[in-house]
Amino acid sequence: MPELPEVEVVRRGLARWITGRTVAEVQVLHPRAVRRQPAGAGEFAALLTGATFGSAQRRGKYLWVPLDDGETSMLGHLGMSGQLLVQDPATPDETHLRVRLRFTDGGRELRFVDQRTFGGLAAEQAEAGDPEATPVSLAHIARDPLDPRFDDAAFAAALRARRTTVKRALLDQTLISGVGNIYADEALWRSKLHYDRPTESLTRPLAATLLANAREVMNAALAVGGTSFDSLYVNVNGESGYFSRSLDAYGREGEPCYRCATPIRRAAWMNRSSYYCPRCQRVPRPR
Numbered sequence: 001m002p003e004l005p006e007v008e009v010v011r012r013g014l015a016r017w018i019t020g021r022t023v024a025e026v027q028v029l030h031p032r033a034v035r036r037q038p039a040g041a042g043e044f045a046a047l048l049t050g051a052t053f054g055s056a057q058r059r060g061k062y063l064w065v066p067l068d069d070g071e072t073s074m075l076g077h078l079g080m081s082g083q084l085l086v087q088d089p090a091t092p093d094e095t096h097l098r099v100r101l102r103f104t105d106g107g108r109e110l111r112f113v114d115q116r117t118f119g120g121l122a123a124e125q126a127e128a129g130d131p132e133a134t135p136v137s138l139a140h141i142a143r144d145p146l147d148p149r150f151d152d153a154a155f156a157a158a159l160r161a162r163r164t165t166v167k168r169a170l171l172d173q174t175l176i177s178g179v180g181n182i183y184a185d186e187a188l189w190r191s192k193l194h195y196d197r198p199t200e201s202l203t204r205p206l207a208a209t210l211l212a213n214a215r216e217v218m219n220a221a222l223a224v225g226g227t228s229f230d231s232l233y234v235n236v237n238g239e240s241g242y243f244s245r246s247l248d249a250y251g252r253e254g255e256p257c258y259r260c261a262t263p264i265r266r267a268a269w270m271n272r273s274s275y276y277c278p279r280c281q282r283v284p285r286p287r
Ligand SMILES: [Zn+2]
Pocket: 257, 258, 259, 260, 261, 262, 277, 278, 279, 280, 281
């Protein structure tokens, strides 16, 4: 599943390759890819055709591109396997091509490719007066730690005020966005925090450390993945694992902790897995 740094790479690629270009034609090849569009594929195509794209924006794992009408944005979510490709029109169609946008300049097409089609695109109303033209459905999603407008102090206070456990809080998109399962486990390992630690037990410095570590992990991933937007196409592939070589906890079950050499454990957690060091990240004592 693409995590925030991978989505940010896609955002930069879109900003580079489609900003200022006008849509000539929209082809929806699978209706599931536009299922969030209230009136379906026809409405999606009608809203986009003739529109000129502004610069791509992102909040967490959601991407959007403002249209020049000032009140609509094209919203995209990559789901589990979605890819946005900027391809030469002569490139043969991908097996799982779902949506194609042709541009008036006859140049590279934008293609949405998604094997499992959990992701999708929609043309949606933007929040009135918002310079970033944020789609209304994203209004409840918090900013992510790589966003220059993220408020560190407000996050730390909100985190400590929650009555939940720390990993649940990290994955709560209304509190902080963009921290997926992998980056949560990595940030918790760096912070020596167990995933079930109650948030109200976090001191202010611990909350700050946790946030700093989450940001560091994401920035490191971004630095590694940041080369792909210089290539001729935008590509994101959650399976590629370009960052997996530098993970400290996630996916390392049975391998020695890089701090203390204790084997990393994997625990079932909310239909997912949590990887942690049982020595560095002690299970919180029941109170
Ligand atoms: Zn350890």
